[in-house]
Amino acid sequence: MVIIDWKPDKNLSTPIYKQIIGYVRGKISNGEWEIGEKLPTQRQLSDGFNVNRSTIIQALDELKAEGLIEAKGSKGTVIVNNTWSVLASTPPPNWQDYIESGIHRPNLSTIQVINNLEFKPEMIRLGTGELSPDVFPRKMMKKIMGRVSDKMSSLGYEQPKGSLYLRKILSQYLKKYDINVSPSSILIVSGSLQALQLISMGILHHGSMVLTEKPSYLKSLHVFQSAGMNLKGVNMDDYGIITGEIKKRKSNNKTTLLYTIPTFHNPTGIVMPDRRRKEILEICEEERLPIIEDDAYRELWLDDEPPMPIKSRDGSGIVLYLGSISKTLAAGLRIGWLVGPQPVIDRLGDIKMQTDYGASSLSQLILAEWMSSGLYDEYLIMLRKEIKLRREIALRTLEDNFSDIATWNRPKGGFYIWTNLERKISMNKLFTSAVKRNLLINPGNIYDFSYNQNLRISYSYASLDDLEMGLKKLSQLIRECYRYN
Incomplete structure (x- = not known):
């Protein structure tokens, strides 16, 4: 599925739906969005562009009229042409067919989202298995x-x-x-x-x-x-x-x-x-x-x-x-x-x-x-002290905010606290809700062979303030999911 990395400028005189058409047309014509790729749902487009759904429908209708996209029923809306193939008698290759026939399987969709969002500075990364820039020697x-x-x-x-x-x-x-x-x-x-x-x-x-x-x-x-x-x-x-x-x-x-x-x-x-x-x-x-x-x-x-x-x-x-x-x-x-x-x-x-x-x-x-x-041995001594402090902050915050909604282990090392939610909720919904609040989490089911109610909480990457604040926000989100489940 294509990635939305732009939002229309509501201060321009150009209507919002036309800005969206121009953006989509540009992505298709320059080859970033390939023939055969599926567009997000109308709701996802609405969220991605931060506009109401009627604006999205207006933009999609015009793109369909241009022959660039087509509704494929249960398969959703798919890119079927680009601006060159509309004008030329010989269409370009459908790269999506080549992509789908490649040997290497694509990442799970959740992991693809995580990989794309990890580099957004506003995201608090509560699942990243990497050392924080704060501890770089x-x-x-x-x-x-x-x-x-x-x-x-x-x-x-x-x-x-x-x-x-x-x-x-x-x-x-x-x-x-x-x-x-x-x-x-x-x-x-x-x-x-x-x-x-x-x-x-x-x-x-x-x-x-x-x-x-x-x-x-x-x-x-x-x-x-x-x-x-x-x-x-x-x-x-x-x-x-x-x-x-x-x-x-x-x-x-x-x-x-x-x-x-x-x-x-x-x-x-x-x-x-x-x-x-x-x-x-x-x-x-x-x-x-x-x-x-x-x-x-x-x-x-x-x-x-x-x-x-x-x-x-x-x-x-x-x-x-x-x-x-x-x-x-x-x-x-x-x-x-x-x-x-x-x-x-x-x-x-x-x-x-x-x-x-x-x-x-x-x-x-x-x-x-x-x-x-x-210097490597000397550095490791300092690193362990820093990681230990982070572990204690994470465990204390969990105790203060998660004790009635989850259980977890006390790791003796490494980066991760394996957290199990006490009640069954949609982990996909929790993940999506967290992203909207600028929280990036790693649901446990991406590591398992069956569905589970776990989270891999990492104390290694987020700053100390973000670690504490992020876990508090996550606790609130889980409670919201409990209420509406």
């Missing part, structure tokens, strides 16, 4: 950038697996988590998400089964499904994925692997205890079931250090281990790492070279300097 980064510029001799392509210098540093860094691997078993990737894309392309067959927690961050993506794989949820308890259900869910006639976030799980915040990690590894070794361990939140512990990674016990090379600085330092640097058996890393490194010729060499230099200088 400006002085430290300036120091690091100065050192990097002094050492930099070129910014050419790196080796297929990434900078050898950075991989050596990461090899030493991982030893503190009992992960003892050589640089040749580490692949530098452009964030953990790219690692998953490479795995889906490089080592899995079409029709493979990927098991994951229910709910899971992975469910909000279409990485594996777009590559022809099936995603299946495995139930969780308070300690993470339930080990006894892994065998039940495993397919005997298809390649299967397990994706898990055992440390500060996204979205629930659960930390899997050491005993459960050991059990999962034993079951997967017995079943010859590879594991993808996503450990992006490990350094964000706030009370006690979490148990060692599953990978630390891996003696048979069954675990592919993902790490990243997207959550701890700077998402925009787009640097993560994948650790695994050397043949797998060689294979995925070759595919990465075919897709983007390597992660940013500048970002790799910056991370190497952060880690080798000792």
Whole structure:
């Protein structure tokens, strides 16, 4: 569906409906809105343009008369022509047909809205899993950038697996988590998400089964499904994925692997205890079931250090281990790492070279300097204090405003508070109402395999004032939904 990013100027002498016609005609003629795309409903257009419905009807009628749009019954109003094809005998290609036939599935509509609205400055982002600009280490980064510029001799392509210098540093860094691997078993990737894309392309067959927690961050993506794989949820308890259900869910006639976030799980915040990690590894070794361990939140512990990674016990090379600085330092640097058996890393490194010729060499230099200088460890100590303060403010605000309408967990680290509403309401309606009040929330059903009454509340991004104010406004909205439900 098209996005409305403009409002008519009511101070102009040009009638409002004609301004709308001009805007829509321009979007269609310059190719931003493609033939085959569906227009929003009249009510949505009315809200988007901030005009009454009769004005929208008047504008649509004229656009229909021009042959640019057409009502398709239950399918809604669709763009059927552009100004060039009205004048020319040969119409342009219907790009929508090409888009719909593409391999990669589109994001869920809610996630598309979130992605578009996250950059509107008036929005209070209560679900964003990213560090606030308020905690960005400006002085430290300036120091690091100065050192990097002094050492930099070129910014050419790196080796297929990434900078050898950075991989050596990461090899030493991982030893503190009992992960003892050589640089040749580490692949530098452009964030953990790219690692998953490479795995889906490089080592899995079409029709493979990927098991994951229910709910899971992975469910909000279409990485594996777009590559022809099936995603299946495995139930969780308070300690993470339930080990006894892994065998039940495993397919005997298809390649299967397990994706898990055992440390500060996204979205629930659960930390899997050491005993459960050991059990999962034993079951997967017995079943010859590879594991993808996503450990992006490990350094964000706030009370006690979490148990060692599953990978630390891996003696048979069954675990592919993902790490990243997207959550701890700077998402925009787009640097993560994948650790695994050397043949797998060689294979995925070759595919990465075919897709983007390597992660940013500048970002790799910056991370190497952060880690080798000792400033990264120093920074993490300060970061944990800031994140802990944010967690306490969020929990206190929830206690003051949500105690009679919801329950929630107390996370020991990470970014998220998994909140469960006590009464059933339309989460889509709550999401839409929140957007109208300049609140951006992440409904829990985008992470689940079935409908739920959860919210993923993040205390990492919004300013401290916005965090408190936003949660209070959200409480009021939920109560309104309760009243009118």
